[in-house]
Amino acid sequence: MENLTTASVINSTLGLWTDYSIQYKVVSSLLLFVICASGIVGNVMVILVVLTTKHMRTPTNCYLVSLAVADLMVLTAAGLPSITDSIFGSWVFGHSGCLSITYFQYLGINASSCSITAFTIERYIAICHPIKAQFLCTLSRAKKIILFVWLFTSLYCVMWFYLSDIQELVYDNITIITCGYRIPRRFYLPIYFFDFGVFFVLPLLLSAILYGLIARILFLNPLPSDPTNKKKKNGQESHISKRISCKNSRHSSSTATSRRQVTKMLAVVVFLFAVLWMPYRTLVVVNSFLDPAYLDSWFLLFCRICIYLNSAINPVIYNAMSQKFRAAFRKISHCGRKSSDKPAACSVALTYSAVKDTSMAESTDHFTTELEELTVTDDLLSDPKMVFPDPCVYPKVNFNEA
Numbered sequence: 001m002e003n004l005t006t007a008s009v010i011n012s013t014l015g016l017w018t019d020y021s022i023q024y025k026v027v028s029s030l031l032l033f034v035i036c037a038s039g040i041v042g043n044v045m046v047i048l049v050v051l052t053t054k055h056m057r058t059p060t061n062c063y064l065v066s067l068a069v070a071d072l073m074v075l076t077a078a079g080l081p082s083i084t085d086s087i088f089g090s091w092v093f094g095h096s097g098c099l100s101i102t103y104f105q106y107l108g109i110n111a112s113s114c115s116i117t118a119f120t121i122e123r124y125i126a127i128c129h130p131i132k133a134q135f136l137c138t139l140s141r142a143k144k145i146i147l148f149v150w151l152f153t154s155l156y157c158v159m160w161f162y163l164s165d166i167q168e169l170v171y172d173n174i175t176i177i178t179c180g181y182r183i184p185r186r187f188y189l190p191i192y193f194f195d196f197g198v199f200f201v202l203p204l205l206l207s208a209i210l211y212g213l214i215a216r217i218l219f220l221n222p223l224p225s226d227p228t229n230k231k232k233k234n235g236q237e238s239h240i241s242k243r244i245s246c247k248n249s250r251h252s253s254s255t256a257t258s259r260r261q262v263t264k265m266l267a268v269v270v271f272l273f274a275v276l277w278m279p280y281r282t283l284v285v286v287n288s289f290l291d292p293a294y295l296d297s298w299f300l301l302f303c304r305i306c307i308y309l310n311s312a313i314n315p316v317i318y319n320a321m322s323q324k325f326r327a328a329f330r331k332i333s334h335c336g337r338k339s340s341d342k343p344a345a346c347s348v349a350l351t352y353s354a355v356k357d358t359s360m361a362e363s364t365d366h367f368t369t370e371l372e373e374l375t376v377t378d379d380l381l382s383d384p385k386m387v388f389p390d391p392c393v394y395p396k397v398n399f400n401e402a
Contacts, residue, residue, distance in 0.1 A: 017171035019089055020297060028086040028301050035305065036079035039312025043068040043075070046315050049328040056328060059142035060262065063119035064318070066146045067269075070115055071311035073108030077101050079308045086301075091179045095166050098179035102164040103157055106195075110153040112311070113199040116270055117206060118145055123266055124210040127259060128217050163188070189288050200281055207270045211263070218260050265321040269314055276310035279303045 020028075046068040050061045081101055084092050093101060122142070126133040167180040181188060280303040287293035318325040 015172055017169075017174050017176060020086065024297060024301070025086055029083050031301075031305055032079060032083045032086065032308065035308045035312050036075045036083070039075045039079070039308065039315075040072060042312060042315030043072045045329055045332060046318065046325075048332055049325065052332075053328050056324065057139065059122055059137050059139055060119055060266075062139065062142040062146060063115050063122065064314075066118070066149065067112055067115040067314065070108045070112035071314060073104050074112065074311045075308060077104035077108060079304075079311075082304055082308075089176070091166060091177045093179075098166050099161050099164050102179065103160045106157045106160055107153055108311075110157060110195070110199050111150060112273075113203050114149040114153060115146070116273055117203045118149060119266060120203075120207045120210050120270065123263060124214055127214050127263070159191075163191075185293075192284055192288065196281055196285065200277060204270070204274050211267050211270070214263055218263060261321065265317060268317055268321065272313060272317070273310055276306040276313075279306050 047065055050056045050065050078101075081093065091098065122137055126137045163181055163183070165180065165182045167178050169176045169178060283294065283299075283303055315329075319329055320326075
């Protein structure tokens with residue numbers, strides 16, 4: 001990754017080599033370590049949550065696992081070597097390390113961009129074309145798309161094994177080893193601009209268009225009116241039809257709310273991807289026309305922090321905006337009470353339809369694309385009407401009939 005594993009401030013005449021200041025070494029190493037360590041832990045937890053929890057295995061979550069794996073690659077292949085670069089000012093991983101680390105850097109970057117594009121298209125189909133989504137947005141298809149994404153990016157990034165190499169920069173006072181490129185920088189411009197267009201500009205333009213269409217469906221179209229209101233006016237409604245109408249109305253409202261929450265969360269992920277990658281992408285484009293290139297150490301540190309922060313912040317977004325992820329994170333880290341995982345007895349009847357739909361999706365690969373944000377124990381029981389159920393939805397139960 002250009003400018004992310006460079007040596008210390010390089011004099012264009014290769015005269016005297018100037019090491020980083022103590023202040024820079026301390027600040028950069030501490031910031032990079034904290035961001036990379038927290039990002040690695042968070043992304044590992046995302047992967048564990050989806051792999052170990054059955055009801056979390058949805059197509060959307062599969063794409064988020066792919067994104068988490070790509071972020072782990074960026075943090076380990078680019079973030080951790082940046083710490084050693086800040087401390088030593090020289091490349092310490094040898095020739096094979098230069099080739100493999102450069103390869104995994106670009107693989108993680110490109111795979112994360114493709115994963116974001118994939119779940120954006122999946123959201124668009126699921127919300128704007130629900131009939132087609134029953135056949136297109138399935139768990140098995142999501143796995144095939146993810147496999148294709150990783151095969152494509154893995155083959156595309158093979159070229160960096162042939163383009164990367166270590167270099168010896170001989171100064172008047174010292175010789176510095178860096179992980180650089182085999183040919184002059186001007187010959188890399190087509191590759192950089194191709195990456196910039198295909199893996200940054202194109203995904204963002206596509207995401208802006210698709211999320212605009214999604215917003216029109218979710219936020220501008222009114223929710224369907226409660227059919228019970230029309231029936232009450234006519235004064236003709238049986239007890240069974242009233243119960244079905246009330247149940248369908250609540251299910252429609254909760255589904256719309258859940259879809260809005262999921263879409264907001266994914267839109268925030270895309271927005272932060274655009275904002276936090278912008279400094280580095282802009283620097284690469286600008287340096288393509290500058291001679292010598294702009295290599296201020298503090299600005300390079302800022303670009304690094306933005307990139308690694310983008311890879312580390314996604315689990316925080318899931319935890320803040322997804323109730324399902326938040327509960328699963330709490331369960332894995334053993335921070336919550338064990339009893340909180342078990343719903344109250346009075347809420348068993350409320351969860352039947354949701355549990356039935358989820359179990360069907362797990363066993364038959366049925367259409368399911370939502371993260372199902374509205375859980376019974378937190379959302380439904382917070383409503384007084386759900387703690388004391390409306391008789392139109394849940395009639396009196398005679399336990400002696402069991």
